[in-house]
Amino acid sequence: MHIDVNNAFLSWYAIWRLKNGEEIDIREIPAIIGGDQSKRAGIVLAKSNIAKQFGIVTGETIFQAKKKCPNIKVFQGDYRIYREYSDKLYKLLLDYTDKIERYSIDECFLDMTEYLMNFTLMDIAKEIKKRVNEELGFTVNIGLSSNKLLAKMASDFEKPNKIHTLFIDEIKEKMWPLSIRNLFMLGKKTVPKLYNMNIRTIGDLAKTDINLLINKFGKHRKNDMGICKWNRQIGGNI
Ligand SMILES: [Mg+2]
Structure with a gap:
C-alpha cells in the first residue's frame, strides 16, 4: 500500500492554522505556500485549488504567481508543522502494520502481507482514508498493489481523496x-x-x-x- 498526502504542505499548514484559531481555511482561498524568500528566491511550493485555477504552478516564482493573481495570499509554511502532521499520520498507520517505510515527509509504503487474515487490502485502505480524514483533517490518495512500484504509480492516479488499485492483471489497461x-x-x-x-x-x-x-x-x-x-x-x- 502506498499512501500519499494530497497537497501536503498547503493542507497541513491550513489545518494547523485552523487549530490555532485562524478562521480562514487557506484551502478555500487563492493561496500559496512559498519557499523561504531569503534562501530560495521565493518559489511556489504548493498552491490551493483556487490558485491553480488562476494558472499558478508549483516551481514558478512568487512574483509570477502574483502577476497571475494579485490578491493571492502567500504563506511561508513551516517544516516543524509538516513534521508534526507527518508523525501523526505515521502513528495512525502503526495501527495497521509495523512494516512502514517513510518514503518522504508525506508518503509511506505499508507492507500489509501479514495483516490480511480477516480483511482485504481494500477494506483497510478505506478505513485508513476515512480515519485520516476524520481524525487528522486532511486527505490522502492510496495505491494498492503487490509491489512498491505499482502501488506508488496507483496512488498517483486521479486525486484527491481516492483509492486506486494497480494489480498485475490491471497493468495493461x-x-x-x-x-x-x-x-x-x-x-x-x-x-x-x-x-x-x-x-x-x-x-x-x-x-x-x-x-x-x-x-x-x-x-x-x-x-x-x-x-x-x-x-x-x-x-x-x-
Ligand atoms: Mg503528496
Missing part, C-alpha cells in the same frame, strides 16, 4: 497507455534515450525485449539499470 514520463523513478535523462528507441509509453517499454534493454542500459549508470528490472514489474514478458 491502466498503466500501459501512460507516457514513460510517468514511470516512477525514471530519470529525466533516460526519457530521450527511450524515445530514440521508439519507446514512448509504458506499454512500449514493457513490450521491448529485455535483452535489448540490458544491452542498452544494463552495463551503464545505476539509474538506467532500473529499467531492466522495471520491464518485468510493469508486465514485460507476460
